Amino acid sequence: MRFETSTIKDIAKALGLSTSTVSRALRDRYEISEETKKLVLAYAEKVNYRANPIARSLKERRSYSIGIIVSEIANNFFSQVINGIESIAYDKDYHVIISQSHESYKQEKLNVEHLASRSIDGLLIALSSETQDIDYLRSLYAKGLPIVFFDRVPKDFETHKVIANNFKGSFDATEHLILSGKRTIAHLTNSENLSITKERLEGYKAALVKYHIEFRPELVKYCQHGGMHSAELEQAVKELLPLQPDGIFISSDRLTTGCIMALKKTNPEVAHKIAIAGFTNSNLVELFSPSLTSVKQPAFEMGQVATELLISMIEAKRPVTEFETKVLDTELVKKR
Amino acid sequence: MRFETSTIKDIAKALGLSTSTVSRALRDRYEISEETKKLVLAYAEKVNYRANPIARSLKERRSYSIGIIVSEIANNFFSQVINGIESIAYDKDYHVIISQSHESYKQEKLNVEHLASRSIDGLLIALSSETQDIDYLRSLYAKGLPIVFFDRVPKDFETHKVIANNFKGSFDATEHLILSGKRTIAHLTNSENLSITKERLEGYKAALVKYHIEFRPELVKYCQHGGMHSAELEQAVKELLPLQPDGIFISSDRLTTGCIMALKKTNPEVAHKIAIAGFTNSNLVELFSPSLTSVKQPAFEMGQVATELLISMIEAKRPVTEFETKVLDTELVKKR
DNA sequence: AAAAACTGTGCAAACGTTCCCAAAAACGTA
DNA sequence: TACGTTTTTGGGAACGTTTGCACAGTTTTT
Structure with missing residues (x-):
């Protein structure tokens, strides 16, 4: 055959x-x-x-393909990012190979190494919520694999990065809750490892400070698995409710939908009483009940920018030494 | 570098x-x-x-990678199928390359040809809603590229196919609406080109017949772009409402969510009065308002089965001549 | 004791490109 | 006419594998 x-x-x-x-x-x-x-x-x-691209790749020692690692493609934020990536990559004649970490460090590492051995020319990656040790990435990077991080970026890794203005996004969402009269605002968030977790927490805190509301650590719940396990979410919700929050600010796509789901499942009667604001790029928010205020990230654009940076690294004649971190603004879509 | x-x-x-x-x-x-x-x-x-997999590929004249064409990854059904595909492919040491047609024939053809030139060993494809002419696929197939169709399959193409039991899924959903007292049941569906459109229409009709309800063609609306354009959907809804349906059966993921969205946007007051049943694999249905009865396809399994069939074709020593069409059962999740 | 069979290894070609280097052809110029 | 330039082409190695074939050395068979 x-x-x-x-x-x-x-x-x-x-x-x-x-x-x-x-x-x-x-x-x-x-x-x-x-x-x-x-x-x-x-x-x-x-x-x-x-x-024959294979022969060409062998001769030229590059594959004209770039690898992407996201936690899940069944996530509106990431699928939009991927669309952005493709829009640029195909234009410049690069192929993309998508891999999913499913928020698992092991899977992430495996996939990256698999991609590297398939001789991708560069890597675009959003770290999994479990990831703490990125030495394997450093070593590939040191060997010459160009890497650009987006959304979930590591500290202390000198390369291009593209992120949303997480601080401002969180600040705006929290402020919105405050301005609509809420005073006991819980914060449900991702693993503490992630850059986005820290930045979003800061935004949340800053809004509280601005309106002279005391920050209460017990109102903040971390989910190690980023909402991949419903039990984890239900537990968090269960612990939060006795504190009687009148608002809740949630820091990721998966957590936002998961949290509403958990609320409806465990305490349907209170679900509609708590004001919800959360990061999500779902294009179905208008259908949700209870409805919510959402923070949308410029996902498509993020993919585009990251890809442009990556390709510039790949095609650079001399090693790149000047790196930038692009910060893109989020959009607050108020509950109707 | x-x-x-x-x-x-x-x-x-x-x-x-x-x-x-x-x-x-x-x-x-x-x-x-x-x-x-x-x-x-x-x-x-x-x-x-x-x-070096590139060198190996060149020598062995195969790439150990399989191409996937879906209309969109930002669609729960397809992303679940992809997860199923990956689960098998990675096990057998194949790589997958995902491409999106965005329901465009042109894009689909372009992507397939791009993949073919990247020497994929086989192709898994769900046709776009625009696609009518599949000669380009026939010609690749004739040249020796193994192809397995899933979900949206062509007639008159002798190869393996994997589909859901669309007839039964539609029948069940329609029957459910009838049993809950609805008598004027509209049907919103995809392009007439698609196999799923025909099969689902048949299931809908059969349920009507069983309960002695007259089939009224004007209650059936086709969407050429599968709901990719909201204008198209809104138009369909606008034409349907004057006929005063008390139920509506919708035949695809994107259309289902799109239709509810259109209903809420154009006629919020009636949105909650019409009973809705639709194909969707969204894991967020529980959050939707109005709530709906959904027909879930065994997406993950469909991906797995299709991949197994494809790999068996790829690895066959002699040309395969016996083909099967696997039909997998759907699941009806009743509105709570 | 010679022939046959088996074991373990190496040589070299091939997969389809790209590109360095040299050679041939075309053209000017003295 | 002879020679230098420029333009156009070809030869062949290389990219990193896999594999058919040959060969040397060992063991078995007759």
């Missing part, structure tokens, strides 16, 4: 030229006469010649 | 062996003595040798 296509050799033989001439003609090199180019191009067209 | 790794040559040189011996030792061939194998394996481990 094989797949026969014409090669440069075939064209060369048919036209009585050498493979080198054909190769150059196809790549439109200046050394080849217009006449020959036309000839070759026409024939290539006729036999529907497609360059 | 390059990535240096050790090769078989390096190992051979270091150990004073030939590359062929090393290659054979690594692949655990019988001809090589235990002693040499141990030596090679140990050294390979030590230098962290990773076979």
